[in-house]
Amino acid sequence: MLSLPAPLRHALRLRCPRCGTGRLFAGWFRMEPRCPACGLDFRREPGFYLGSIYINYGVTALTTIALYGLLVLGAGCSAEQALAACLAVAVALPMWLFRYARAFLLAIDSSVNSEPSSVPGDTGGGLTDAQLSSHRTNDGQAGCAMGIALTLVLVFALLMAAVTLWFAVGPGSQGGVWDDGGLMEEPG
Numbered sequence: 096m097l098s099l100p101a102p103l104r105h106a107l108r109l110r111c112p113r114c115g116t117g118r119l120f121a122g123w124f125r126m127e128p129r130c131p132a133c134g135l136d137f138r139r140e141p142g143f144y145l146g147s148i149y150i151n152y153g154v155t156a157l158t159t160i161a162l163y164g165l166l167v168l169g170a171g172c173s174a175e176q177a178l179a180a181c182l183a184v185a186v187a188l189p190m191w192l193f194r195y196a197r198a199f200l201l202a203i204d205s206s207v208n209s210e211p212s213s214v215p216g217d218t219g220g221g222l223t224d225a226q227l228s229s230h231r232t233n234d235g236q237a238g239c240a241m242g243i244a245l246t247l248v249l250v251f252a253l254l255m256a257a258v259t260l261w262f263a264v265g266p267g268s269q270g271g272v273w274d275d276g277g278l279m280e281e282p283g
């Protein structure tokens with residue numbers, strides 16, 4: 096029923112984007128250097144996996160905002176309770192997402208570097224030299240596509256941050272914290 100590309104489906108299971116068998120991670124935060132099953136190199140240029148932070152942030156921000164809205168508008172929690180819950184989620188969720196964000200990023204990269212031999216059912220017995228060199232030439236395009244994707248994610252994240260601020264400052268009718276203090280004082 097899911098029509099996700101195979102590499103993305105494998106990413107959801109934290110498996111190698113090419114064969115879907117080998118695991119991506121040796122530990123919670125430690126990645127395998129290459130696929131234990133098909134030998135695909137998981138290492139990328141320095142900074143490649145930094146992009147996963149944007150994915151992680153975007154998902155976390157979206158989830159936190161949705162949770163805040165649900166708790167305050169849906170469940171009738173106080174703003175303080177909702178904030179505490181959101182804070183806990185904002186700390187815990189990125190740790191849980193860490194591996195998935197990386198797997199997702201690697202899957203995108205592998206999708207862009209599409210292999211000619213990606214026939215359904217092919218479990219990948221290693222790449223030929225020609226395929227490897229085609230990977231190298233595609234790396235430039237992959238980097239470009241990644242740049243665009245990450246920019247979009249960043250813009251999205253900034254929008255989310257703006258909405259978060261609006262949530263935090265907007266319903267200030269009950270708090271009134273902004274009315275006292277030095278902010279409202281008349282200048283000397």
Ligand SMILES: [Zn+2]
Pocket residue numbers: 111112113114115116117130131132133134135
């Ligand atoms: Zn593999």
